Amino acid sequence: METIVILGAGHAGCQAAFALRENGFRGRVTLVNGEEAAPYQRPPLSKGYMKSGRRDEILLRAETAFADHDIHLVSGVAEEIDRDRQQVRLGTGDALPYDHLILAVGTVNRRVSVPAGDTGVHYLKSLRDADILRGRLPQTRRVAVIGAGFIGLEFAALTAAQGKTVEVVDIGTRVMARATSEEVSDFFRHRHQDAGVRFHLGQGVAEIFRHLGNRATLLTTAGGEIEADLVVAGIGVMPNTELAARAGLAVDNGIVVDTYLSTTDPAISAIGDCAQFPSPHAAAPIRLESVQNANDHAKCVARRLTGDRRPYAAVPWFWSDQGSDKLQIAGLPGEADRQVLRGDPERNRFSVFRFRNGQLASVESVNQPAEHMVARRLIGSRSETLADQASDAAVAAKELLLHLQPGNAHASV
Numbered sequence: 001m002e003t004i005v006i007l008g009a010g011h012a013g014c015q016a017a018f019a020l021r022e023n024g025f026r027g028r029v030t031l032v033n034g035e036e037a038a039p040y041q042r043p044p045l046s047k048g049y050m051k052s053g054r055r056d057e058i059l060l061r062a063e064t065a066f067a068d069h070d071i072h073l074v075s076g077v078a079e080e081i082d083r084d085r086q087q088v089r090l091g092t093g094d095a096l097p098y099d100h101l102i103l104a105v106g107t108v109n110r111r112v113s114v115p116a117g118d119t120g121v122h123y124l125k126s127l128r129d130a131d132i133l134r135g136r137l138p139q140t141r142r143v144a145v146i147g148a149g150f151i152g153l154e155f156a157a158l159t160a161a162q163g164k165t166v167e168v169v170d171i172g173t174r175v176m177a178r179a180t181s182e183e184v185s186d187f188f189r190h191r192h193q194d195a196g197v198r199f200h201l202g203q204g205v206a207e208i209f210r211h212l213g214n215r216a217t218l219l220t221t222a223g224g225e226i227e228a229d230l231v232v233a234g235i236g237v238m239p240n241t242e243l244a245a246r247a248g249l250a251v252d253n254g255i256v257v258d259t260y261l262s263t264t265d266p267a268i269s270a271i272g273d274c275a276q277f278p279s280p281h282a283a284a285p286i287r288l289e290s291v292q293n294a295n296d297h298a299k300c301v302a303r304r305l306t307g308d309r310r311p312y313a314a315v316p317w318f319w320s321d322q323g324s325d326k327l328q329i330a331g332l333p334g335e336a337d338r339q340v341l342r343g344d345p346e347r348n349r350f351s352v353f354r355f356r357n358g359q360l361a362s363v364e365s366v367n368q369p370a371e372h373m374v375a376r377r378l379i380g381s382r383s384e385t386l387a388d389q390a391s392d393a394a395v396a397a398k399e400l401l402l403h404l405q406p407g408n409a410h411a412s413v
């Protein structure tokens with residue numbers, strides 16, 4: 001194989017390019033960057049970067065690292081994949097031939113749907129979005145956040161800490177409902193309320209009325225009104241599947257890949273937020289939106305393309321920083337048939353161990369980074385013997401590792 005083209009220079013695409021070099025690939029690596037900015041990390045956009053505005057702190061790699069590793073960083077947006085000729089056409093008109101193509105094209109924001117349209121509603125996805133929001137904050141007194149998911153709550157925490165009036169509206173009856181247990185959800189709602197955030201849960205946004213200047217009134221489906229001079233929505237994303245679908249690749253809730261992250265065309269792989277993949281940790285194929293998933297997918301494909309073909313089996317994990325609290329989740333959220341609370345929510349340090357079919361399925365840790373690290377190993381071991389030990393608060397998290405069968409105590413990646 002001589003030429004590998006990677007579309008998308010986000011977490012997954014960048015990691016794939018460097019992992020190929022680290023694994024000794026000597027052919028040509030072209031990384032297509034669809035954004036104006038040099039490749040950067042997304043998580044800080046709703047965290048530290050919103051405060052500091054320091055671009056140098058969020059670069060994925062030093063700008064010189066690409067040339068140093070002989071990675072051709074090309075600016076442009078891919079508009080067509082010609083699978084017969086094995087080439088990608090960019091918006092600039094340039095054609096990039098490939099022996100193997102890696103799709104790392106991420107997601108697009110779900111937009112707020114109200115009769116008068118979402119003009120004036122801000123989203124937080126790119127560095128450009130973050131810069132626009134940062135520019136608006138000094139003149140903003142009242143913030144309306146649509147969506148009580150991770151990004152919405154991180155932004156709510158940041159702006160509440162700056163003394164702004166912050167109101168959050170969400171159709172769900174609890175915050176982060178899709179991704180966390182009731183205990184964790186309640187804990188965070190209280191912490192945000194204590195910081196001054198006001199919630200309108202169990203109701204959507206029926207209409208947004210725009211007034212002179214930046215002012216807006218949000219009418220909720222329950223008849224409530226929220227006055228704001230900045231409206232930010234974080235209501236989820238959709239995988240970027242259009243390019244793949246037009247090329248005739250299978251797509252579903254993401255670009256469909258097999259256990260080796262290969263699409264229905266063996267010359268094309270898909271990784272990161274855009275890929276729907278089978279996982280030993282889930283009964284049906286999944287799509288994840290996390291830095292861990294993007295990085296581990298990238299490493300898995302880079303290994304395969306350099307001769308080490310292994311199915312993808314990494315333990316999923318995720319984090320979110322909200323105010324002074326850190327939430328870390330190992331494994332996959334979802335239904336649980338048994339749940340164990342370890343630690344003390346009153347003291348702002350606890351974990352929720354959730355079991356499905358006798359196996360540890362997920363652990364949500366609040367301000368317990370050591371317990372989170374242990375949880376990743378426990379879930380990776382797929383042990384069936386832990387529920388009773390985990391229920392015993394006297395058994396320290398590290399000791400739980402001792403209950404694993406020998407040779408079983410390492411998470412598989």
Ligand SMILES: Cc1cc2nc3c(=O)[nH]c(=O)nc-3n(C[C@H](O)[C@H](O)[C@H](O)COP(=O)(O)OP(=O)(O)OC[C@H]3O[C@@H](n4cnc5c(N)ncnc54)[C@H](O)[C@@H]3O)c2cc1C
Binds near residue numbers: 010011033042105106
């Ligand atoms: C504000 C924010 C905060 C987050 N916080 C966390 C967090 O705390 N923890 C966590 O684990 N995850 C977090 N995430 C999610 C995490 O950033 C994503 O899971 C991760 O970026 C996925 O990497 P990716 O490479 O698959 O996609 P992306 O990073 O989205 O990169 C995809 C890239 O592909 C480009 N692209 C798309 N189409 C084309 C095309 N046709 N041609 C060329 N380029 C194209 C896009 O412009 C983009 O640059 C956060 C995300 C956001 C937006």
